[in-house]
Amino acid sequence: MASAESLHSLLVVASRLLDSAASQMHELGLGEEIGHVGSALGEVFEIKRALYVLRPELMPEQLAETVSPDVSAANRRLTHCLADALELDEAGDTDAAVAKLQNYLEAETSLEHREIAQSEILRMQSAGNEN
Structure with a gap:
């Protein structure tokens, strides 16, 4: 069954995977495509932001304090x-x-x-x- 916590965990993993993909793309000479990964990361962040509105306790402390x-x-x-x-x-x-x-x-x-x-x-x- 879906939960806010499980969705948050998946989004954190997705962010880390996309970040790793961007690093590998740069190493492989695919730097011109990194903008697509940046856009995807931005979309993941937007979903996380919406989730934080519903469940503020899921927001990492450093974000809760500064953003x-x-x-x-x-x-x-x-x-x-x-x-x-x-x-x-x-x-x-x-x-x-x-x-x-x-x-x-x-x-x-x-x-x-x-x-x-x-x-x-x-x-x-x-x-x-x-x-």
Whole structure:
């Protein structure tokens, strides 16, 4: 019989498997496809978030203490943008990846998330200068 606990356990395992798959994809030269895994992880997170609304006691303490709806929304925006940008960068279109992140910076209100995007821009630009 299905329970919130068993669903939560399955979602935790799914997250870990997807994360492992992304690591292996990168090692195998399939980095351009990692964005798909990032999207799947985002969907799993959305299901977990809905589950946490119904059963808040299942939420890990570190999430319960720190994630507000605004932070959660900012996390989703950054995750989607980074997935797209990394896919572009892996495909060799670093300029488009940087432009994607710069567009994100113009719209994002969270300073913490803006800093993450800015550091990713600098990383991409410095990696591009090395090639």
